[in-house]
Amino acid sequence: MTKTTKIPKATITRLSIYYRQIELLEFDGYRMVSSEKLAWLCQVNSAQVRKDLGYFGEFGVRGVGYDVIDLQAQIKKILAVNRDWNLAIAGIGNLGSAFMEHQNLVTRGFKCMAAFDNDPRKIGEITPSGLKIKDISELDQTIDELNIEIGVITTPPSAAQAVADLFIDSQVNAILNFSPTRIHVPDCCMVENIDFTVRLDILTYKLHHEIRI
Amino acid sequence: MTKTTKIPKATITRLSIYYRQIELLEFDGYRMVSSEKLAWLCQVNSAQVRKDLGYFGEFGVRGVGYDVIDLQAQIKKILAVNRDWNLAIAGIGNLGSAFMEHQNLVTRGFKCMAAFDNDPRKIGEITPSGLKIKDISELDQTIDELNIEIGVITTPPSAAQAVADLFIDSQVNAILNFSPTRIHVPDCCMVENIDFTVRLDILTYKLHHEIRI
């Protein structure tokens, strides 16, 4: 019934994980799946699965479970990944290049439409996927022309904030930030951070203290 | 006083973020920092900063703040990043290569000591950092010889679980998993996942629903 309860951010994260597992289930020929089984695959509690889905509707059949194909479609709709999204990426070093070529993006409708750098040696180069690297000064115009909605930052940390500011000036309100810096943005803009070293620090902490958190 | 209270995982994550900001503060010549300022930089509540640090000791001076150099050293010790850690990486595609060459790792004492793949065309190749790519079948022996404590998985999702199993058999109890699959491991092993698409899905969800979670 799409209640207006506030939905935990963790729920959205898990929905994305459920989606991935359901894809695999479908590939393996499953038609139905129980919350118990999906929970096991995703390493969460089965009540959690049911509650997460419950925020958005009643997708299951009591006594039976969830239809794999249907659930897949429902989650796609919830996450709004039932359509393509245009990305632009700034900072074409090793990481930026790797991100652009990454299989899981292409197959999921995330399209890298523009690539920017400020290194004169890189500008004008063609990436393996056939994209011409542009000068960062062309960002604003390009974003507008290509209808970019998500900006990806793979620059060194020192450049991250300036690039974020450029994206925001160009009305890009969603940023995926790979640099190990927190960037400051106005309220209209949302940021997701991916920081390798934070993840590694968690592992070293746990290894050192010999605990599982 | 290093109380034996249970420490939230989020606290460890933030500690790593504080650390990054403190490095920058030191670089900018600051000697002291208040919880208020650090909180602003990291986009959290200042009581949160104090509480997080409070789990591990009393590092501040009332009425003054925290000594930048000292706090840096303290957090390094807590996270156990006051020493080097040897990594091995499996799956030398675009992402694996990018990860190996990544600046922030090298400067932080995370050393990529071994690289594995199962593609005959890649085995034997030398990476830009001078590492010879080995056959995945040599994993067990190499891990042992080089004293590897952290394994990194940058393979396609279909290979992730098998590689994880190999790491675990070789007594590697900490895994950084870049593949968009949840891997199943025994209790002795800890896993941190980095999944681009989950992050992108969160952005699309928010863009579509025009909310900030």
Place this chain on the structure above:
DNA sequence: CATTGTGAACTCATTCACAGCG
């Protein structure tokens, strides 16, 4: 007297437990 350190209050998230239903 500005700022830390921390118990208490509060908010948010997860899990339980069972009614509801195909």
Place this chain on the structure above:
DNA sequence: CGCTGTGAATGAGTTCACAATG
């Protein structure tokens, strides 16, 4: 009967508010 859907109970994490103090 078995599994979903969900209110109620529990648990975890964050923020408040203020006493403690260099």
